[in-house]
Amino acid sequence: MEVTVTVNGTAYERDVEPRKLLIHFLRDDLDLTGSHIGCDTGNCGACSIIVDGVLVKSCMLLAVQADGSEIETVEGLADGDRLTELQQAFSDHHALQCGYCTPGMLMSATALLRANASPSDEEIKKALQGNICRCTGYWNIFEAVKSVAR
Amino acid sequence: MNVNGERTFDAPRDTVWRVLNDPAAMAKVMPGVEAFDVHDDRKWTAHVKIPLGLGGLKMKVDMEKVEEREPEFAKMAIKGAGVGAMLNMETSFDLADNGGTCAMKWAAEVKIAGPVGSMGQRVLQPIVNQQVEQVLSALDAQVQEAQKQ
């Protein structure tokens, strides 16, 4: 089936099998390998992206379902080489170690801060609940997001 | 997993025995049978698609009667092979003639291997109970059918 999407402002058109998951479409067909796969069951959130303004896990969507949508992935966050405030905060607070969960974590935090620029501590944790990190113990991630909140 | 129970059929023991040994009837009793092959009077093969709500589980099921004492006892070994699930089951039926009605004691040891078994362990017991209930109801219907003939 034909799928047309815009990812980080670039339009793509591809022919895909209906069974292809959106995350595989992004990684394998579009070579956007920033979003990752860490589980089989929609638990880990490493594949989190924003589709038409909504944060979703791209492993629980078919690529064909994204037809016609605007997608944002981690590759689209920085402006050229200029990191966003949140990306910089992740580095400053040592909110990443291996960096595998980081793209999904950044997308979740980005979605949170767009919807709520001044989240409470509990709201920050709740916003990150769908993203598993096995390296950091979350505390520094929480601190990084908090540092960017108003 | 061990499941067992007792069921009374409103039919003579011989009728129930006949149904249990009739491949055509059994094909209607088993869930989601798409094809049923009879190799001999001891060995049958069924191709089934067990309806599980979220989708059917396709399986090739080989059945072999390993023990029987007509008309009161039978034991079957059942091996199912599907993608993601291997079924191994031993089931036995004890039929008692209660003068016109028949009490069947049945027991089954069910083993499900493979990813479906692992993933589905949370719900396996209720699903097996569900399937058993449906099989027994279907069996009841077949017994009634046989009664009429």
Next chain:
Amino acid sequence: MLLREVEYVKPSSLADALAALAANDGARALAGGQTLINVMKARAASPDVLVDLNGLDELKGIELAADGTLSIGPMTTYAELVGSAEARARPILGEVCAQIADVQVRNRGTIGGNLCSNDPTNHLPPLMAAVGAELTIAGEDGERTVPASAFFLGVYMTAVQQGELLTRITVPAGKRDGFAAVTLGVDGTCIANAAASLDGSLRIALGCVDAVPVLVEAGSPDDVRAAVRAAKLDPPSDVHASGAYRAHLAEVLAERAARQAMR
């Protein structure tokens, strides 16, 4: 990961959706996909055709009637319900939906999907049973409405038959509800849950203890444990809990939900 081959259709009307579902008994409705896609990844189930309901606006939206009755479209996401001003008429709905899984799943997963999958660990089947919701089911031959108590038939099985769709969830007015659950970590996989609603007497629905929510009635929170014991639960054991532990939790959670409803 890696699904089997599947066909995909995205109907633009309910009638088309019903026709697509009726046309092939290997067709399955795709709502939020937060359960079904995962089951398909494991290849534990492999529909032949996915009928994507995401284009059907008629299955979305929440309406509040003058008498306080809520009418919820099954394709409403958890997040939409949590954010809905109308849904606050029955606050427990939003409170429970806010503790389902995580943000991403709540953004995509639907009320109808939760009910129709009827996984025993889901929160909404016992909740809808307790609040006395009614569920409207449409098929090519017309519509019928069943009470939640008759909607859930077995694990992954509901009154929605092949070729049918849940089209509306009707929740009567009420505010005195409660919900309690023990999950793996915060908002993780559910071990046991209970929902309670005060409507004359206390109606309590217990989840995770049987293939379908178990309903018990009690006069007051003090009677709840006895009422649960009288239900003679025989919950399944799994890696997270023995049957005995689940049965015990059912009592404790039922009482907690009941006390919350009485507040």
Next chain:
Amino acid sequence: MTTVAPQVEIGRSTLGESVPRKEDRRLTQGQGVFVDDVKRHGMGYLHFVRSPYAHAHIASIDVSRAEEIKGVYGTLTGEEVAALTDPFFQIAGAPGGQIKDFSLAVGKVRYVGEPVVAVVAETRELARDASELVEVEYEPLPALVDARKALDPEAPVLHDDAGANLMWEGVYEWGDLDAAFAEADRVVRIPELHFHRFNSTPLECDGALVEYNRGTGQWTIHTNNQFPGFAAIMMGPAMRTGLDKLRFVTQDIGGGFGNKITSHPQLVVCCLLARKLNRPVQWTEWRTDFHLSMSHGNERWFRETEVAVKDDGTLLGFRTKALDDAGAWLRYEPLGGVIWAQVTPGMYRWRNIRVDFTQVATNKAPVSPNRGYSRMQHLWFTERVIDIVARELQLDPVEVRKRNYVRVEDMPYETPNGCVYDSGDYAQMLDIALDLIGWDSMNDRRADAAARGKRLGVGIGSTLDSGTNNFGQSRLINPELQFSGNNEVATVKLDIFGEIVVTLGTTPQGQGHETTAAQVVAEILNCSVDDVHVRAGHDSYWNSHAGFSGTYASQFAVTGLSAVKGATEMLAAEIKKLAGAVFGGVPADALELADGGVRIKESPDAFLPFMACGAIINANNAGLPDDLGVTLNCRYVYRPPFQVPDVERKFGNLTLTYAAQIHVAVVEVDPETGYYDIVDYAAVDDCGKRINPQIVEGQVMGATAQALGAAVHEVFSYDEDGNLLTPNFYDYHVPHALDMPRLQTGYVESPSPFTPLGTKGMGEGGGAGIHAVCAAIQDATGAVVTTSHNPYHRVWELLEETA
């Protein structure tokens, strides 16, 4: 303008400073290169057909239907593997050493998820489709799941070659047990303790992309294996090839924690198929595959434990029988049978110890190193013993610890088995931890919790890490082995334009090696950290590795950074030598490195920038003295000071450093449900000199989160038929953001006297969080905690016990 990472001031030491990580810029932008990101033209995707049975004979395999499908490139079966390769080298002697381990199942399957056939196809989906068409006929055999039944005469035997399920056994005895028990006022007996099976579940699973060069007979293996040196020595002999034909390439790795050490069987399959099919072969392990088959942590039982104690809580000695469940294969085992001995008495002054160690095979996934490998199990045991002894003697666990901890004045302290604890003040650490947690107000908090219907419990975990294994300890397992010591390599060079380029032998998975290595280099060359370019990842063609290279066992700050230090000092000396010659015979001690170059101390205007140095040596070297001996490309191998242990006495220093951790957990238990929250947590670590405190603290927090997950939820649980019941993150619950308590950290810095930088290495810890939670549960429920895994239903059972 966006914020830019602060520039580090030139000429100021950054050792001990939280310099921003060099890795972060690429990783926060999704520009890391992880193994599944690597693609090659024409590559085929590999999917494994895995065993659905825990134990079965393979009656037949038919791949014909799979191979008929368009787009399927080919398959590989165990029969082919057995013809094309030799069994993997076994670390064990007899009986475990007699088993024949191939990269695919041959004749028999021994655990659910074991790879049986590999299928390669044009797409990932197609490879899986085709694998469903491979027909394998199995004859199921009874499964052995409980290690305690492994040695029963009627137990099913996994490996006929070994004759029975016994893989390895050994008796460790030091001191005088009879005297200790004679002196004891009391003997505390603990019938059985159980340490459960779990691992660290790195978020990225294993994988590889393998290319075969037919012309040179060489494989290029892009992989996230974290210990390529070990993989190479396993793979080379099995594949009947020289190690230089196996080129390992890695950039970013999505977490390892030891779990990515033993992927060599899968890598062999990829290699064989890349050669057979004459195309690149890509393999990605999915989460369920990982849970089913990769690197479970060692499950261990401690039985018939007896502890000799004085009434005042003085510990005299203990004896126990350890039973270790290796799973189906010995991939890194039976090294777990000795690694624990690095920390034989835990943190305590026990002098008389006997451990009868037995390792058996079971029909479960093979075990392999997991963060805190083997030590964690043993330290859990020693911590459990302390708390059970304290309970029996009705003493304060704090007091029992302090009475028995190795004292600061005893450092360096030789344990009964010859390990030398390098430095540290455990009692001081405990005080800091108790202070952080608010120990003095704990009674008020207990009362407050009780008023809310909760039971509060406090528990301590005191553990040791191991930075730098002495591989000589393998000889305690098998005296025939010819391994000892350890090593690591770094190369530091000045390129033609003066760029400082560092190459490591390690394979980091998030530990920030690029950053800390740059800090050490900058310190010595007296330049900015920003001017040091550390190559990302590992490539064995860089020739910057040695036999034990890799990233494992908490050793980078010792082995890796010592190698960096050595290489940089060589380079600094060469720069001075070169400059001395250029300046016309100025001696090295009259020169100094500063401002990105070298100058004469007394006349700083005589300055040669690094760029000039690099250019002279690399491109403008005519006229330099014949005997200059300067390349500005310095490779240094750090070799820690080790002796071969005494095999007879099982005596010797088994690791170079012993970083310490003391953690305290506070839990609140709901007495009605057994549900509990960890409401407060303090972690105090001493890893010697901290090069980058932020990275150190990050490791502490991460290890703690893993320990808390393991204590409460995580378990690889099998049913009696050997089906894994927790094959994914739905049933294997790892902590999420809302599950984590506030983590308070503290530290003590006791530099190691034995390492060049005073570092000790850290990162693994010893599972202190598990031990602390167990102790806290024991405190809250009043029941003796005998298992390391205490989910809510277990706590409810404990409550029922004491009700």
